[in-house]
Amino acid sequence: xxxxxxxxxxxxxxxxxxxxxxxxxxxxxxxxxxxxxxxxxxxxxxxxxxxxxxxxxxxxxxxxxxxxxxxxxxxxxxxxxxxxxxxxxxxxxxxxxxxxxxxxxxxxxxxxxxxxxxxxxxxxxxxxxxxxxxxxxxxxxxxxxxxxxxxxxxxxxxxxxxxx
Numbered sequence: 001x002x003x004x005x006x007x008x009x010x011x012x013x014x015x016x017x018x019x020x021x022x023x024x025x026x027x028x029x030x031x032x033x034x035x036x037x038x039x040x041x042x043x044x045x046x047x048x049x050x051x052x053x054x055x056x057x058x059x060x061x062x063x064x065x066x067x068x069x070x071x072x073x074x075x076x077x078x079x080x081x082x083x084x085x086x087x088x089x090x091x092x093x094x095x096x097x098x099x100x101x102x103x104x105x106x107x108x109x110x111x112x113x114x115x116x117x118x119x120x121x122x123x124x125x126x127x128x129x130x131x132x133x134x135x136x137x138x139x140x141x142x143x144x145x146x147x148x149x150x151x152x153x154x155x156x157x158x159x160x161x162x163x164x
Contacts, residue, residue, distance in 0.1 A: 076155030
């Protein structure tokens with residue numbers, strides 16, 4: 001086979017395989033891709049995310065998607081991460097809306113692995129004022145276990161104390 005045909009075949013195989021990673025986990029199941037599809041999963045609503053403390057959740061057969069919200073009154077640096085049980089691999093999604101009459105739409109940031117292959121971390125440096133929603137879900141639908149969502153907020157837009 002000539003060199004051009006070999007390169008063409010190799011590039012076709014790479015395109016067909018899509019975005020692959022070398023972590024051995026395979027593809028994320030039930031990936032949240034747009035606002036309308038996200039609502040299909042009807043997450044377990046936990047209310048306001050309390051910054052600086054653990055916000056516990058449990059992935060079960062009946063509760064695979066978990067959601068919290070927080071608001072910023074001005075810009076701030078926000079960091080979110082999961083602490084997980086031994087076998088639970090989480091994925092974090094963050095959404096933002098400017099006013100309560102708007103839908104959440106597409107996520108603004110997503111993280112699967114924070115160097116550990118199972119926990120997740122998202123940093124939002126200079127996040128703008130507005131309402132935010134965080135969704136935690138398992139990487140694979142068969143996964144079960146406990147986790148905690150932890151948040152830290154620093155800046156003028158953060159509320160005082162542990163409540164966001």
